[in-house]
Amino acid sequence: MISNKMKKLTANNSTIRAMFEEGKKLAKIYGEENVFDYSIGNPNVEPPENIKSIINEILNEESPNLVHGYMNNSGYEDVRTSISDFINKKHSLNLNKDNIVMTCGAAGGLNILLKTLLNPEDEVITFAPFFGEYKNYVENFDGKLVVVEPDTTTFEPNLDALKEKITNKTKALIINTPNNPTGVIYSDKALKDLATVLNEKQQELGTTIYLISDEPYREIVYDNAEVPCILKYYKNSFIGYSYSKSLSLPGERIGYVVINNEMDDFEDVISSLNVANRILGFVNAPSLFQRVIAKCLDAEVDVNIYKRNRDLLYNHLTKIGFDCIKPQGAFYLFPKTPIADDKKFCEDAKKFNLLLVPGSAFGCPGFVRLSYCISYEKIEKSLSAFTKLAELYNLK
Amino acid sequence: MISNKMKKLTANNSTIRAMFEEGKKLAKIYGEENVFDYSIGNPNVEPPENIKSIINEILNEESPNLVHGYMNNSGYEDVRTSISDFINKKHSLNLNKDNIVMTCGAAGGLNILLKTLLNPEDEVITFAPFFGEYKNYVENFDGKLVVVEPDTTTFEPNLDALKEKITNKTKALIINTPNNPTGVIYSDKALKDLATVLNEKQQELGTTIYLISDEPYREIVYDNAEVPCILKYYKNSFIGYSYSKSLSLPGERIGYVVINNEMDDFEDVISSLNVANRILGFVNAPSLFQRVIAKCLDAEVDVNIYKRNRDLLYNHLTKIGFDCIKPQGAFYLFPKTPIADDKKFCEDAKKFNLLLVPGSAFGCPGFVRLSYCISYEKIEKSLSAFTKLAELYNLK
Missing domain, CATH: 3.90.1150.10 (Aspartate Aminotransferase, domain 1)
Known part of the structure; x- marks a missing residue:
């Protein structure tokens, strides 16, 4: 039944x-x-270690109806401002609270993004190897996941194969860097070339192709490696982020989505993400942990x-x-x-x-x-x- | 776009x-x-007031990787056992952890229930006046919300009108008691009569009609009023519960779904709720607050x-x-x-x-x-x- x-x-x-x-x-x-x-x-x-003292600080200093209460479906405005300031400083960008939607982890973030973007039968492309849940997330909204075969020598995006897969049904591309399962960080050159392909295809097809960069492992990097910021490469881009790995808080379901300032239909997209958070039943990212992460943005x-x-x-x-x-x-x-x-x-x-x-x-x-x-x-x-x-x- | x-x-x-x-x-x-x-x-x-000391107790006594970590998508087993024990004691029932799925509030609970039950075009009935989000939740899964006109003298379920609306497309009925917006608690007689109608229609049509009782206001009652337990009235029934109101924790997104032991396709339903929690992006109800509520089940x-x-x-x-x-x-x-x-x-x-x-x-x-x-x-x-x-x- x-x-x-x-x-x-x-x-x-x-x-x-x-x-x-x-x-x-x-x-x-x-x-x-x-x-x-x-x-x-x-x-x-x-x-x-300081997560514990930060929780205590919040519980002692802030009103319980604020800490545990409803707020805007996109999250507390002061928390979103802190996060956008933090990203601006790190990547010399010009974001503000409107570019940030607090989400129930990256999984919640990807779901509200796909709810926002997909009409039935729309296609979402990803590069193999890919996190298996992408297929389920896309199919939640009657979309179709299209998989690009891997470049198994480097595990960088296979752009020649990508070009073949993009059609006028392509609504979005999901990338995951640092990558689960390969551990590869997509290079500056790979992202530049990827942006070129997407821009050319957008022009050729007269469509918008959104790029979603799923980055729960952004802070888990070795040997001083750096993860390039996708917002600088391609205007129709989102970042899905989660504190599950960077702060080892996977059970708390806390993360956010970043929306590129230059994005097509920026206002519609942010309104829709707000509504999607509400109607999919998330309502808002868990409130106490929104306030917690705002107090330890540079912790790892x-x-x-x-x-x-x-x-x-x-x-x-x-x-x-x-x-x-x-x-x-x-x-x-x-x-x-x-x-x-x-x-x-x-x-x-x-x-x-x-x-x-x-x-x-x-x-x-x-x-x-x-x-x-x-x-x-x-x-x-x-x-x-x-x-x-x-x-x-x-x-x- | x-x-x-x-x-x-x-x-x-x-x-x-x-x-x-x-x-x-x-x-x-x-x-x-x-x-x-x-x-x-x-x-x-x-x-x-004791929420604060309970949080402290948990942070001091339990391992942080347990408190903030992943668990089964249905929630911590010990928490689910505590909740089922609590309900058993209160209503003389015989539930165990398998009857409980921890959810991101009642909104998360309703969404995983509808994801589990609905094929496209399936109908879900509710009684006016009703919480407006029901329409969005049902349409998330391509279902259709069918509204039964109100009995405005008592605001109890209008059963004569209900009978007319049930068809072989009816997959579920959502009720909300104590009710938003009327404040009415559905009476013992109303629920008995409702169960009779549903049982008769199930037999007549050869279908299963699931009853979802949305009960975020269960503890907010006056003048010693009691809220009858739907599980005792109708076998194909669920309860959607939330601590948003009973503990004033709406921002924390913590609640649960109860699945009736006697339900048709019980095993499939609980497996599906588990998967739905995962793939809709909830993954699990926020972990710390699962552990918090288990320690204050009788708080209000x-x-x-x-x-x-x-x-x-x-x-x-x-x-x-x-x-x-x-x-x-x-x-x-x-x-x-x-x-x-x-x-x-x-x-x-x-x-x-x-x-x-x-x-x-x-x-x-x-x-x-x-x-x-x-x-x-x-x-x-x-x-x-x-x-x-x-x-x-x-x-x-």
Whole structure:
């Protein structure tokens, strides 16, 4: 009696749940300490210590009806002003509160953006490998996700393939940088070239193509890498941001959307995002945490913890013969599987108690994702299991 | 360039904003203390004092990665168990954690329910007067809201009219008790009769008709009134609940859905609600506040503050000649307008700096809604304005 759409989605979900249950089964047999779960992107680094004192400060100093009350559906105006000031300073921009809509994480942000933009049958393009939820978000609004095949040598946007996919039904393009699952940060050149393609296509087709940059990993970067600001490259651009990773607050559902000043139909878009936040049932981003993040805009979790993990795992995997791009950001490795069948590879990995996610889940078969947001000690302990897995395939 | 659906909705929103701006304009001319805004349902009573110490307790005692982290999309299992235990004790039921899905307020709950149930063109029925957002929520999933005309003598469900509206396209019925805008609590008899109608129609049509009881005002009741528990009346029933009003935490977006044990396709429905929470972008109800409410399940705001407001305003309005049902719950009065044109009446009220919402906004013209969740002093000060408004119409 549930809807036809949900019947399919619920069946898919059972597969994910089955994987989760299998992990629990392995833990029961071999002991939790001997099972190496690289499948989940749940930050293990603690939130900054001062979050606690900031919450206390707010509860002691501000009126409870302000802290826990309704506000404009786009969020508290003072919070949005603080965020726009912060971005302006960092990227020499000229934003104000109207450019910011507070959202229930990046997932909430992407949903209100797609609700705002999509008519039924509209197409949204993304580059493989991509976060699987994009398909669901687009289909929530009867749109169609169109996937551009990956450039597996660099994992930068595959622009030649993109050109072929853009039609007059293309309403938006979603990019994700730093990327889940590859850890690649799209370069200045890649973004410039991407903007050129989009501008040419807009002109050629007489349409507007919106670019949505999903950036929950913006602050999780290594070796002084910088994430270019998309607003400077392309006028019809949005940023979807979340504090889930940068402050390790994924359960609190707090993030925002940035709307480029120069965007086509700017006023309509911001009004619509406000209404979409309301009618999709978010109403507003959680109020206390709006006020919390405004007080720690430059706080960050200790990224070095992830860096140590990356280095340990990346160095070991490449040493024993895996082929893998060194991630510049996020907390994932995306090595090539030694056999084309990445699902078979993940089954084999399970024999050594390694839980990995096949690249197929990201539209990129022949690869495998490892989430290294687990403890350093666990990674150390898992290395011999990877060695055995490599030996199984006679790597090196 | 925004979607066609959103174009219409954004235009409507401008009307609401215009009303809000007009209020601000009046405040500027006459001083804020002389403008009486009865238009907004934003709780003015403070949250229970212990919310602050409970938050502190949680932050001090629990691991930050638990408190602020991801959990099952349906919510923390221990929180859901506490809630089901609490409901069991109160209503002698036999629920467990599987019957509870934690949601981003009642608005989030209604949206995941409708996402779960509706195929395009499915019909959802509600009784006028009704909360205007129901239409938007239903249309989010391409359903159609069908409105049953009100029984304006009692504002109990109009069952004769309901029977006429049920077809084989009817997927669900939404009720709201205690009711916004009337303050009426649906009686034991009304709910029994409603269940009889639904059961007969299910049998006649060979369909399942789900009943969704939207109950954000469940705890805001007066004179020892009780709100019957819908789960005992009808097996295909859900409750949508929110702590927005009972704990004055509307900005925190915390609530839950209860799924009746006896429901058709119970397993599919709970799986689908879990997936819907995830893919609509809620992901999960805000984590800290899930843990907060589990620790104060029997806490309530001071309902006497609303009761004093109700009595003051109700007694005055009926004394000066308005015709109005005495609300048993929620924080609204819904008097009949002395002229049929409720919009004209609201325009007239504005001349005395009274901001009211026409019943038309709730599908019930000829009435007007007053939200009395404002200060007692403000209500006292406004009484003479109501008297002048009554005189304008020669009431009494």
